[in-house]
Amino acid sequence: MLFSEEVASWSQRDDIEHKLTVDKCPESEFWEGNIGVITTLIPEVDFDPVKTYAVVCGPPVMYKYVIQELKKRNLPDDHITISLERRMRCGEGKCGHCQINQIYVCKDGPVFNYADIKDVPEAL
């Protein structure tokens, strides 16, 4: 696990509630957290959508499902931040390798507000 010391330190804090999950755990491995995709944890989290912001990063295939769950909980579009992944080459908006319609992921992102990209075809 990356940043395992930081994750462990969150357990000591009263102002952070964190939940860990893995999609599956082989019988030969030991795992104390939840087993299941990340969307299985969202219903367990108590939050006020007006005061809550979500930051979503990970495999792009999960974005659609995470956003669906967040929208079920009435999280406003502009309270969702997403990191888009695209193969990049020049990294400065010249080659078009990372281009998604009018967006250059290298230059305009890679972190975007969901409200700004939700209607961009092929962004998600």
Ligand code: FES
């Ligand atoms: S990597 Fe070349 S335009 Fe983004």
